[in-house]
Amino acid sequence: MPDLLIELFSEEIPARMQAQAADALKKLVTDALVERGLLYEGAKAFVTPRRLALAVHGLPGRQADLREEKKGPRVGAPEGAIAGFLKSAGLSSLDQAQVQSDPKKGDFYVAVVEKAGRPTPEVIAEIVPAIIRSFPWPKSMRWGSGSLRWVRPLHSILCTFGAEGDEPEVVRFEVDGIVSSNVTYGHRFLAPAPITVKRLDDWMAKLEAAKVVADRDRRKAIILNDAKDLALASGLELVEDEGLLDEVAGLVEWPVVLMGSFEERFLDIPDEVIRATIRANQKCFVLKNPATGRLANRFLLISNLVASDGGAAIVAGNERVIRARLSDAKFFWDTDRENGLEINMPKFQSITFHEKLGSQAERIERIRRLAVEIAPKVNAEPALVEEAALFCKADLLTEVVGEFPELQGLMGRYYAEGEGLASEVAAACEEHYKPQGPGDRVPTAPVSIAVALADKIDTLVGFWAIDEKPTGSKDPYALRRAALGVIRIVLENGLRLHLAGITSPLFEAIDIARLSADVAARQAKINELGTGAAAGATTIAQTRFGDFSVDERAIDLLSFFADRLKVHLRERGARHDLVDAVFALEGQDDLLLVVRRVEALARFLDTEDGRTLLAGYRRAVNILRIEEKKDGRAFTGPTNSTLLKAPAEERLAAAIEDVKHRVATAVQAEDFAAAMTALADLRAPVDAFFEAVTVNDQDPALRENRLKLLDEIRAATRGIADFDRIEG
Template sequence: MTMKENFIFELGTEELPPKALKKLAQSLMSGFETQLKNAELEFDAINWLAAPRRLAVKVTNLQFNQADKAVEKRGPAVSSAFDADGNATKAALGWARGCGIDISEATRLKNDKGEWLLHKATVPGKTLNELLEGFVKASLKQLPIPKPMRWGANDAEFIRPVHTLITMFGDKVIPVEVLGLSSGNLSQGHRFHHRGKVAISHADSYEAELKEAHVLVNFDERQSSIKSQMTSICTANNAVVKDDQDLLDEVTSLVEWPVALVGTFEEKFLEVPQEALIYTMKDDQKYFPMLDENGNLLPKFLFISNIESKQPSAVIEGNEKVIRPRLADAEFFYNTDKKTSLESRLSSLESVLFQKQLGTLKEKSERISSLAGFIAGKVDANEEHAKRAGLLSKTDLMTEVVMEFTDIQGIMGKYYALNDGEDAVVADALYQQYLPKFAGDELPTSKEACAVALADKFDTLVGIFGIGQFPKGDKDPFALRRAAIGIIRIMIEKELELDFKELAEQAASLFGDKLTNDNVVNDVFDFMLGRFEAHYRDHGVSVEVIRAVEIKKPTSALDFNKRLAAVVEFAKLPESSALAAANKRVNNILSKNSQSSFSDIDKTLLSEAAEISLVNKIEDVAPGVETSFSNGKYSEGLTSLAALQTEIDLFFDGVMVNDENEAIRSNRYAILGRLQSLFMHTADISVL
């Protein structure tokens, strides 16, 4: 057997959960890679492969043997290893036994510090035959399987029953026993096109031989085939399919041999809001809705079959029969819902709890309405529209369509509001209240919609913090982190000058006596500050820059953003490093001084040329800097401070701050205090 060969591991199973397939395969590969590296077995590359009924790992040019290792084991000092008669002591004999040698076989290690017994040996490396079973078991054990299952009379547990196990090094099977299986070279072919087993002749031919059995085991190749077929079909039908990577991954995980086909449905269903039709096609049936170039739904859908049928029309007909009842349900629910206005559904919200301690959805809607009106007044929006949208914001949750298709809440609210004759601004706000739903998602467009979205998020944040249920670790059942990031994005990107604390206080006042956390406003504010780091790090801003601003605790997201932009620009200046260091030195000196405030600088006490020069420079620069800061022109103000660098350097090089004369010392502290107030106005640049 050669020292290096390509290696393939495959575990054949029943159909694996499609949404978990990719993650399982990547985790399996990661586990294998860790095992190989820990064992110091060399290889060129490692890749994962996955299909609905198998997980596989392919290793290129894997080393079969570990290298031999030279080991040294130091024993007791020679002085304590033998007694006066030269006989070995118990300590020496015990060490020799542990090394597997006679005491006479020990060598000596001698250096400046003394002399010790020493045993040198060469430990032969293990082969893959000896190591592989441990690798496989360890890699399978660390897979993210929340609920393993048992099958038959077997004690083995896995995410699905297992049927085949391949561990091939080149053309040789390396014996392994795991999950009740003994390794071999047999894999499973396509469930319909190749019902028997597939004999794999060599690790190199694994993918090709499975392809002959109608299994594209390479996930990326299978997905590429699906995308190519979809593109061809869309071109032929003058249609487009909206990108949906999650759905594409799920469909790729459902088929072994993808064949793309097109089905149709009656045009009458297009009278139903297309979002409801799209939802049921994608979520329930895993179909790809086909749209025209303007984004309007066509009466067609694209689906991926797992068989290459000689009668594709029969496959298409079967899928059309499946989708029609779904679309008919959506049509029926929609027509039924339109008979009842959103406003008349308000009373039904009294029967639905938002949270046990915080009351019903009706109460939440009333709070959102009040807070949305308050926010609208702050941002020059229509208060009545904002209040109306806030009041109706949760009513579509009580409609038949949303109860059936929960992911289109808000969207259906817009359609029903327009049907009821509500103002278009109100209708749009009902849809946009949930935006942004994820990182990079669109934001509400109108100020009224922004007011409702902010009110909803603040109500949830303040309410949940107000009863002491803070997010912990990865547990965030009310998605408070996402809500906070959404608030930050809306305020910054829509340029809304709003105060976090003021909105938190207003939101808290609307809960009456429901809240039990007296510190809720500060807790929400601190939580919001903490979310800035996550938001800006996603945009490539360094932690030091973010924290420099965070220390100032701005209560406005827009103000935080302006300060941060100023610090980013300041950090680019050649003087920034020296000024940051100087600011840190100023802070350190002042922190050791017991004075909490400083008097004005007394020019009559200035004696050193460097301190006179610094004070004059401060007087020259300060007015312009402070005017810039007061006008919110933080970049301009910080940049102007760069003019102080030379005088600051000379001051610290030539002036003793802690002079023996108390008056002179206090005056020099006043100079540093003046410097600190200038530097700290925008951010604490000492952390840069």
Template sequence: MATPDFLVEVGTEELPPKALKTLSESFGEGLRSALADAGIEYGEIETFATPRRLAVRVNKLADAQPDTPFEKKGPAVKAAFDDQGNPTRALEGFARNLGIQPDELDTMETDKGAWLVYRGVEKGRPTAELLPGMVEQALNGLPIPKRMRWGSRREEFVRPVHWLIMLYGSKEVPCTVLGCEAEQATRGHRFHHPGELIISTPADYELVLRQHGWVEPDFATRRETIRSGVTRVAEEQAKGSAVINPDLLDEVTALCEWPVPLLGRFEERFLDVPPEALVSSMEEHQKYFHVVDANNTMMPCFITVANIASHDPSAVIAGNEKVIRPRLADAAFFYDTDRKTPLIDRLDDLKPIVFQQDLGSLHDKTLRIASLAGRIAEGIGADPDKARRAGTLSKTDLLTEMVQEFDDLQGVMGEYYARHDGEDESVARALSEQYLPGFAGDRVPQTDIGACVALADRLDSLVGLFGINQPPSGTRDPYALRRAALGVIRILVERELTLDLEELAGWAAREFNSLTVNDPVNPVVDYILERFRASFEDQGVPAEVFLAVQARRPTQPLDFHRRVLAVNNFIALPEAQALAAANKRVSNILEKQGGTRAGNVDPERFQEEAERALYEALQSQEEQVEPLFARGDYDAGLQSLAQLREVVDRFFNDVMVMADDDSLRANRLALLERLRQLFLRVADISLLQTGSD
């Protein structure tokens, strides 16, 4: 079987840069899936992407589907022949439909008698016939939120399509996809080589584009070229270091086919503006990389990546410097203007801005945050006055010119303006830290006041929206409550704050006077605790460990976290499964007897040595582990309880729990209840059992 390479390239108008990488990967995955479904063997699949093309190369692609044996069951033998042994009409019809003679059929014995069967081989279809449909399927499956049409054509794609390559070995695959007829010609760089370039074989693809088309088709190679080029220009020409944001690097890679890094400069007077504002302007609007010196201080220069190798680079640089100057001038103007009005004077201007129709204005929310932040500060031993002040100022920078122009600077500019206004340093820091963590892997607030405001803001949203019966549903989460819940968990756990969610949610609920749900606290607490599951799954913690702790419903996230880690360590012990099974057995016994057994254990009623051994072991363990559990050292406590395995096994081997004597039975049940309650101080480890009861 021949295995030539296959190349498909879709040439388009400039593709959306932030989506290019995803589109490329999805195109490759779509072809991979289609080939697998068709049962066609192939080697490595490579993807290529530039602003004007998506391409996939499949190496060593089998030229046909494998032949597939099949079996078609016919009539029963007794119904296939008459008394003289001649074929019946049923047999003749079956054979005629298959285009064969009756003597070509085999006999198959089954438990229901003998049947006639036709066994054959279905010839695999040639790969070249299947490729157009596979490519169309892969393109139709791309994650394109909104497809477009162009001209009078009916085809739809993310951008207008201008050419198509479908090359299998050295031969074109004749077809039309997205309104374009397949050919062997690609196009080079829009300016350096706008004409056609013939691709003779799929293996020539990159070589032809690089050497003749002024195009680097491989996304990863182009990305590294930009990264190393920007780094080199910063070091050699600016004597500094380029700060390379990975997301910006991906976006710039998606904007260039032949990248050329160039160094531009701007006036030093703009360095008086907070660097975050300068960076936001350069990255968001111009796609520039900024440069810092050895002290990590911003330098008055930037690096742009041109999509052309100009004969006069200075003209390209001058053009970019001309474009960035008014952007930076605007930032400087906003900064000077904003500082003329103290943040506290902007508070009343929040009144017309609606936070949520039933929950009031942003001004209302700000006052609730301030009050709640003060309560939280009291709970962790921080300064409540500073927490309330930070909460009061928390949203005022949203009204500044700078934040309205660069919305990613909310909080950041609040910190600068608060410091300029003479606010306490902890208050100023809290204005930026209130938004932490903003995403997975982001840091949490580093100051107590920042943590108080961050918690208050998130809890206000959670309790408020649950309180008017508007929790997240399905994928709909317009107020980002899932992210808010995860933020609450991370702040409490990573800052090691021993605050209880029921108490926190209760404080937040008391700040409202318009909630329609009678008790929003419990739903909010359950919702936040459930967010723990995904974070622990990401850490490789088995689901049964989470469920064992969740069964006890500890409402203090730090305590919940410590229990999960302890139980996760416990399940690795050799004694764990036996003790989990014993707890399951105890749970089943007690449940059949009506649940928890009240009453003290009476040692005078013991009849078996195994009873006394378990009782004494429990007494000893209680003395050892209670102080550990009291201070949250669940790991050491469970490690100690693992020593009970031997006496527990002996008890169940030697003792008849359900004795005929009522008092004896009650005493043994009380002993088992004591055993179970000791483990329940941490988790319901009966849920850890992975084998049969």
């Protein structure tokens, strides 16, 4: 079957756009072909800095003929309806239509439309120009007097179609004065002459001969293998960087790996700063000395040329730029160490964190107070936590972080170590940002944990306090990531924290600060609440949570944590409905305890006892709901023991009381396995009750008492979870 080859040859396509453009070309063309009935066997897209290409294999030579019956109006229908039918079917008169009979609807007109399939090249000539003119580049430009917008000036279009062994034809079309052909061009400098090609294998072979590696993945493999070999030859190791490899593969068509060097004096700079400097400015790879574990004063650059001098001039040019950039980096590093971290702290007073949440200095103070509060809960030394919280953001105003923001935290650690601060404090300066993504590690040192939790919780509470919560896919302040960070820190370190109790006072502190910013508003608030009211009192609604009252916004934030926890547990294979069932109970703000309860509940429901009890529970609740709706009132326990007539209901009532007591005792001791064992003992009495007892007895008093007994089943299970929320 014939194959299609398309190549769009242009000036350099930005590396960051190449992969997306290749995917878009493949999808747009193949979707359009399938939409027109041209099914294919396979397709692959190619991209280099100067060309975007697509090969589609196994296309038919023409579209299949189409025969379609179009049903029209009834015989005798108004002239307007008949005229519309004739127009839509492409008929000139009713003589060209058929009449069909329907036993129910009578006679009606039918048009048989037969449409011959077009040759595939003709369809391609229609598809490709439209795709080129509307191609979804993130940014595009128009040049000359034409109307075409393309990422960079488009020079030529190659489009061939034909079966293997045959001479392929050129699919003829024109876009903004550019006429399609079977001609492409090789490397800009090494082989710029035009090349006539036939199909994919011919195209790739001739481009390779013209110093162009068309396959992006192959270019990446060449760069990586040559870089490793060159490093090994010098007794060094390549510091691999997948992101940089993707980028440089999009900058060259004929990759040539060369090695350069810089002065050893720059090795006094932290490795991460050297790497960031060389990567950001020259897109070069750095090398590591396996004997020391530190960077070597060597780098690898990827040239797009086979130079006559072996690349000496190219290497020298890169060395000059890197030397200058490393000189800047060394100046920044030395200046920061000379100034120290403390010099930056007063500057935070004049830097706004958020217009509604005050300055960075105010935020650092909130983090300090919260971290000190959390410290005993995570077995951290409060004095070290306080010092770490005060200095954890100081590196944001250093020269190095100003130049390389991605090094924030890490540079804080280096500067803290250089100033002789405790190792726990230095580690917290780096680790309080972690985890920054699902694959990032969580801090495990107590001081780091306390500051990391304080930082993330303050962020969440602050934006909840000003009603800047995530909506849909929008999360400009990365609040979902912050919540997931808290969850992972808590769970992976086995921490016991009551989030509602921690966040509610923080809401109040932020409210006080916001009121204090406006003296008039603050005074009006005091006057409203009375002279005896606390200066920072708030009228924000409070709600009961366990044994204490908390801000309702804290409850809403806890629901957000529950949603994030469901996502986290679902990725680990847990059931989201069980998380809902546990969170539905009052006072569930201890994430570790919630997870333990969910895990125990999942194990229980996987047993025969668990499944049978769940079925009995649903039967009881369904009966209750029906009867409560019928009577217009709820039936809630306790039951009247004198009205327990049948042995089965007496045994069930006794079992419920026993199980409720055992479950409560086990839950209090956080022994959820024992709680589930106790709950399993309800299975037999519940089954026996439904087999032997008629709930809707003719005696109203017995009926009401038995309905209350069903409610007692629900009450007994509520010691574990809200079984109403359990699915399946």
